[in-house]
Amino acid sequence: MRLLTHNMLSSNIKGVTNGFPLRLQVEKSVEKEVDLNPDFLKNIFPKIEWKALVDASRALGYPELPDEAEPSMLDSHDFLKKFHHALLELHVEEGALICPETGRNFPISKGIPNMLLHEDEV
Amino acid sequence: MPSRPELRAPPEFFYNEEEARKYTTSSRIIEIQGKLTERALELLALPDDGVPRFLLDIGCGSGLSGETLSEKEHHWIGLDISKSMLDVALEREVDGDLLLADMGQGLALRPGVIDGAISISAIQWLCNADKSSNEPRLRLKCLTRGARAVLQLYPENEAQLEMITASAMRSGFAGGVVVDFPHSTRAKKYFLVLTCGPPSLSSALPKAKTEDGESCSDDSDSDEENKTVSISDRRRPRKKQKVNKKGKGREWVVKKKEQMRKKGHSVPPDTKYTARKRKAHF
Numbered sequence: 001m002r003l004l005t006h007n008m009l010s011s012n013i014k015g016v017t018n019g020f021p022l023r024l025q026v027e028k029s030v031e032k033e034v035d036l037n038p039d040f041l042k043n044i045f046p047k048i049e050w051k052a053l054v055d056a057s058r059a060l061g062y063p064e065l066p067d068e069a070e071p072s073m074l075d076s077h078d079f080l081k082k083f084h085h086a087l088l089e090l091h092v093e094e095g096a097l098i099c100p101e102t103g104r105n106f107p108i109s110k111g112i113p114n115m116l117l118h119e120d121e122v
Numbered sequence: 123m124p125s126r127p128e129l130r131a132p133p134e135f136f137y138n139e140e141e142a143r144k145y146t147t148s149s150r151i152i153e154i155q156g157k158l159t160e161r162a163l164e165l166l167a168l169p170d171d172g173v174p175r176f177l178l179d180i181g182c183g184s185g186l187s188g189e190t191l192s193e194k195e196h197h198w199i200g201l202d203i204s205k206s207m208l209d210v211a212l213e214r215e216v217d218g219d220l221l222l223a224d225m226g227q228g229l230a231l232r233p234g235v236i237d238g239a240i241s242i243s244a245i246q247w248l249c250n251a252d253k254s255s256n257e258p259r260l261r262l263k264c265l266t267r268g269a270r271a272v273l274q275l276y277p278e279n280e281a282q283l284e285m286i287t288a289s290a291m292r293s294g295f296a297g298g299v300v301v302d303f304p305h306s307t308r309a310k311k312y313f314l315v316l317t318c319g320p321p322s323l324s325s326a327l328p329k330a331k332t333e334d335g336e337s338c339s340d341d342s343d344s345d346e347e348n349k350t351v352s353i354s355d356r357r358r359p360r361k362k363q364k365v366n367k368k369g370k371g372r373e374w375v376v377k378k379k380e381q382m383r384k385k386g387h388s389v390p391p392d393t394k395y396t397a398r399k400r401k402a403h404f
Contacts, residue, residue, distance in 0.1 A: 004176075005199050005219040012230040020232055039173040040197065047176075047235045088197075112208055115201075115223035115230045 001092045001111050003056050007048055009113070011099035011106075013121045019099055021052035022106070024059045028094040036084045042074050048087070057086040137183070137204035146184040146210050155242060158311065159190035162240040162272040165300065165315055175237035180225050180273070181244025183207045185216035191240075192217040201225065239271040273314040286314065372397040 011019030054065045064082045066073075073079045097106040097113055104121075107114050137145070145151055168175055174195045179188050182200025184207050191198045198218035202208055208220050223230060225244070287299060297316035303309040375397040382389045 001219050004197065005221070008199065008231050008235045009221075010230060010232050012227070019230075037174055037195070039171075040176075043173050044176055044197075049232075110209075110212055112212070112220045112222050115221050116203070117224070117227050 001108060001113055002088055003053060003060070003090055003092075004044070004087045005113075006056050006092070006097070007053050007087075009097065009115070011101070011104065013099060013102055013104060013117060016099065016101045018101060021049065021055070021100065022097040023100060024056050024092065025096040025098060026059055026092055026094075027096075028092075029060050030091045030093050031089050032091055034084075034088045036081065038074075038080055041080055041083055041087070044087070045069075045071060045074060045083075053086060057090065060090050060092065062086055062090060137207045139206045139209070142184060142204065142206040142210045145207075146186065146214070152186055155186040156190050158242045158274050159187040159240065161302065161311075162187075162242060162274055162313065163190070163194065165272045165313055166238045166240065168238060176235070178229075178231075178236045178239040179218065180229075180239060180241035182211065182218070182220065183244075185211035185214055185218065185220075187240065187242045188216050188218045189214075199231075201229070239273075241271070241273040243274055271314075271316045273316070274311060283312065369397075 006022065006024060009020075009022055011022060013019065050069045054067060057063075057065050062085070065086055066079075069079075069083075074083075091111055092108055093111050095108045097108065098104070099106070166177075174197055177191055177196050177198045179191065179198050179200040182188050182198075182202050183204070185200060188198055188200050188211075199221060200211070200216070200218050201221040201223040202211075203222070203224045205222060208222060211220055221230075225241075283299065297314065300313045300315055302311040302313065376392055379389045379392065379396075
């Protein structure tokens with residue numbers, strides 16, 4: 001699971017009003033190289049919750065991202081590279097996602113988070 | 123055994139390891155899935171500026187449709203309820219991220235982040251309420267304003283199609299059904315095209331495809347209507363048989379016995395006991 005996906009996921013358990021961001025628990029992570037595409041990054045930037053991305057990337061041991069980000073920073077190649085690396089190249093293989101409100105644990109195995117809900121959570 | 127897979131078992135059980143492998147190694151299915159995805163992408167009508175988009179594949183299975191998305195360099199998230207299908211997807215090293223999730227439970231995504239959603243041959247699974255909690259309804263709250271969702275499906279009958287469309291409208295989507303190749307039973311494909319937010323010029327329904335390549339959206343509409351009529355004809359209620367509580371009566375029995383005698387059968391004589399009611403025992 002990439003951090004791009006983590007940034008989009010929220011807990012949809014019944015009754016949870018603020019299921020974002022899911023806390024990330026990392027047991028194993030990998031890096032996979034992907035081609036950098038500035039257009040995509042510029043397009044996706046407004047949709048990213050920056051703070052959640054920074055926290056998640058630090059949980060994965062990548063402290064390079066700045067605390068705050070502005071659209072103007074997208075012109076810098078250096079920033080784009082870091083953004084790209086954090087968003088698309090860091091993968092969580094094993095671990096768990098934890099709902100911030102209920103503490104419900106969604107396990108991640110082989111890079112696939114299990115978001116299936118129990119009957120009483122729908 | 124019913125021929126439609128969704129009638130046999132719920133998807134998380136039907137697509138076990140064996141079925142998942144069968145599905146993904148069939149070259150015919152690969153070809154069809156690829157074509158359907160391409161068509162769905164066309165119907166999504168993403169702006170043609172070469173920028174990769176962020177898409178959602180609902181019911182991605184083993185990532186066959188995702189492969190087509192990757193070819194076009196889009197980033198995608200796929201979700202599926204069958205773990206075996208996702209395992210096959212992992213083996214095939216698809217580019218998108220996978221989620222094990224049930225589309226019937228709503229999507230676990232933030233609102234307003236997805237540029238478009240596609241779903242190839244998956245929605246019909248929702249119509250079978252295998253569990254009491256399964257509500258055949260579409261929920262795609264996470265689409266951005268003006269984003270589109272194209273859902274390709276194999277409806278079992280007109281009523282099912284109608285139910286799906288109606289629940290989509292109830293959930294606040296504009297859109298409609300596009301039928302490709304309406305005149306052919308085998309090649310006919312239903313696409314449910316949904317748009318978020320108020321209808322605008324860009325959200326006009328795309329035209330359907332036909333064999334000769336010309337678009338004929340109106341034609342397919344009238345075709346649909348004709349079909350509905352013919353089906354309702356077939357569903358005329360049967361004539362009710364008259365059931366008399368008292369039974370058919372002595373007169374009828376005597377007449378029948380007379381008929382049998384004339385045919386030469388040996389029939390007991392008519393007496394005061396003929397066609398008399400039995401005592402009420404418990």
